[in-house]
Amino acid sequence: MPKIKVHERALAHLSRGLYRSPASALRELVSNAWDANATTVEINTNYPNFFQLSVRDNGDGFSREEFERMMKGGIGNSTKRIDHRHLKFDRPLIGRLGIGMLGIAQICGSFEVRSQPKTGTGFRAKVHLYDGAKSKWDDANSGLLHDATSEVEGGESVPDKIIDIGTYDVWDLDETMSQGTRILTSDVTPTFTQAFQISLKLPNYKNVPLDWKRAVTKVLNSAASLQLLGDYWRLLWELAASCPVPYLAEDALPRGLVREKNEELTKHNFSLIVDGRNLFKPVFLKQNPGGYTVHRFERSTLRVYASHGDDVEAPKSIFRQTSSGRAASCRRCRRAPECAESTFRKRRYKS
Ligand SMILES: Nc1ncnc2c1ncn2[C@@H]1O[C@H](COP(=O)(O)OP(=O)(O)OP(=O)(O)O)[C@@H](O)[C@H]1O
Ligand SMILES: [Mg+2]
Numbered sequence: 431m432p433k434i435k436v437h438e439r440a441l442a443h444l445s446r447g448l449y450r451s452p453a454s455a456l457r458e459l460v461s462n463a464w465d466a467n468a469t470t471v472e473i474n475t476n477y478p479n480f481f482q483l484s485v486r487d488n489g490d491g492f493s494r495e496e497f498e499r500m501m502k503g504g505i506g507n508s509t510k511r512i513d514h515r516h517l518k519f520d521r522p523l524i525g526r527l528g529i530g531m532l533g534i535a536q537i538c539g540s541f542e543v544r545s546q547p548k549t550g551t552g553f554r555a556k557v558h559l560y561d562g563a564k565s566k567w568d569d570a571n572s573g574l575l576h577d578a579t580s581e582v583e584g585g586e587s588v589p590d591k592i593i594d595i596g597t598y599d600v601w602d603l604d605e606t607m608s609q610g611t612r613i614l615t616s617d618v619t620p621t622f623t624q625a626f627q628i629s630l631k632l633p634n635y636k637n638v639p640l641d642w643k644r645a646v647t648k649v650l651n652s653a654a655s656l657q658l659l660g661d662y663w664r665l666l667w668e669l670a671a672s673c674p675v676p677y678l679a680e681d682a683l684p685r686g687l688v689r690e691k692n693e694e695l696t697k698h699n700f701s702l703i704v705d706g707r708n709l710f711k712p713v714f715l716k717q718n719p720g721g722y723t724v725h726r727f728e729r730s731t732l733r734v735y736a737s738h739g740d741d742v743e744a745p746k747s748i749f750r751q752t753s754s755g756r757a758a759s760c761r762r763c764r765r766a767p768e769c770a771e772s773t774f775r776k777r778r779y780k781s
Contacts, residue, residue, distance in 0.1 A: 431597035432501065434557065438575070438591035440506020440529040452537055452622060452661075453668035456485065458530030459613055460673050463487035464700060465510060465525045467518045468610060473669070473704045477662065480626040481618055483537065488610040491545040494553035494600055501598055505529050519699045521674075531613075532595075535559050539617035540596075544607060552603035559596035629660030638666065642707045643678050646714050670709040675702050677711040684715060 456473060463471040466489030474484045508528030517523055534541055539559055546552035578592040629635065636659065639645045645666075653659050656667055676695040677688050688711075695711075702709045 431558075431599055432498075433594040434501050434559075434596045434598055435503070435505065435578075435592045436529070436532070436595050437506030437578070438593060440527055441593055441595075450536070451668065453665050453672065455533040455536055456483075456665075456669060457672050458533040459485045460669070460702060461524040461530060463489050463611070464521060464674060464698075465515070465517065465523055466490045466492070466611065467521075469519075469699050470701045470703065473702070475626070475662075475665070475705055477705050478627065478630055480623045483615045483618065484612065486610065486612040488608065491547035491552065491609050491611055493545075493547050493550060494555075494602065497543065497545070497553055497555055498600060500528070505532060519697060520694075521698050521700075532559075534613070534615065535595075537618060537622050538615035539619070541613055541615045543611065543613050544603060545611040546603060546607045546609050548609055552607055553600055554603050555598055555600040557596060557598045560594075626661050626665075629662050629664075632658070632660045634658040635660050635663075638663065638705075638707070640707055642670070642709055642712075643714065645707070646678060646710075646712050650712060651714065666704055666707070666709065667712050669702065669704060670712045673702050673709070674698060674700055675710055678714045682711070682714045 460471050460473075463485075466487065468487035468489030471485065471487045474486075476482045476484075506528050508525050510523055510525040510528075515523060539561065541557050543555045543557065544552065576592050576594075578590050579587045634653070636649050636653075639648065649659070650656075650663070650667065653663075656664050674695060677683075677692045680686075680689045680692045682688055682692075
């Protein structure tokens with residue numbers, strides 16, 4: 431089986447945890463789909479078991495030759511920028527290093543890639559990463575490291591080192607597949623599977639509604655922290671926040687803060703679907719113009735202590751939080767909640 435070669439300088443990114451969280455590893459595959467002009471990427475986590483993950487896009491795909499060149503030529507030499515690849519929908523190119531795809535190594539020991547470009551035969555490849563290889567990557571005496579040269583932007587050759595991190599097998603695709611790329615993990619690491627399974631049993635875990643807007647407004651917005659909701663929620667949140675998808679609405683943030691950004695993101699025509707949920711940036715403060723708090727606190731002034739009915743101008747929007755978490759209303763006139771003076775005055779005089 432041919433060996434997978436990685437340039438030492440690229441390896442540093444892998445072994446030093448650039449792709450530390452499952453979401454950051456998956457985000458790399460989403461970015462590749464974006465760079466391949468896909469309009470949709472679907473991730474399936476095999477919820478609630480988490481034994482296998484799949485990522486599928488409807489992008490340009492790539493050929494067996496490109497795949498083999500990448501594996502033999504030493505991963506870590508991205509040709510995307512050298513090729514001056516043209517992206518559709520006004521998208522900026524994300525890929526830079528030539529290593530992102532291998533970030534998935536922190537979730538699984540092996541994976542399968544299938545790709546069908548627009549013209550020509552597609553390919554299927556199995557990528558197997560050496561057991562425990564990660565611990566040997568930084569060890570110069572592991573026997574996996576070789577001298578090499580590599581070409582940098584501008585065509586210059588520089589001395590480099592290459593390390594073998596696994597093996598691969600590749601075949602022509604003998605089935606019909608629509609244009610695009612699919613990645614399917616096998617050997618998902620037990621730590622990943624267990625952590626995600628356990629996260630569904632946490633006392634504060636809540637089922638994730640299929641409608642992502644509902645998930646954000648009903649659950650995420652009222653959760654004390656993402657930590658309490660557990661790893662699965664965290665994965666969805668991180669992917670939604672870090673991938674180039676639009677906001678839930680152009681007025682998801684007050685004062686038109688994201689309107690322009692949202693127009694730009696919408697123009698890029700990119701959807702990310704995770705376990706059947708179409709993800710959008712996970713913020714929605716529309717019904718909440720004050721920000722993250724439930725109530726709006728104006729600057730408090732001495733007028734708060736003025737007696738009811740006095741000819742003193744009281745700010746219209748004094749929303750005071752009571753122990754029950756609701757804004758207080760005036761006990762005398764029942765006007766709520768801007769007239770909270772008398773209640774407050776009584777309490778103050780008592781003490
Ligand atoms: N979903 C995909 N569709 C089409 N080509 C892909 C896809 N995924 C990977 N490739 C090809 O494999 C190459 C390697 O991808 P990889 O993510 O490792 O590097 P990169 O995107 O070039 O750079 P970076 O490390 O910054 O992500 C890509 O340059 C691209 O040619
Ligand atoms: Mg990439």
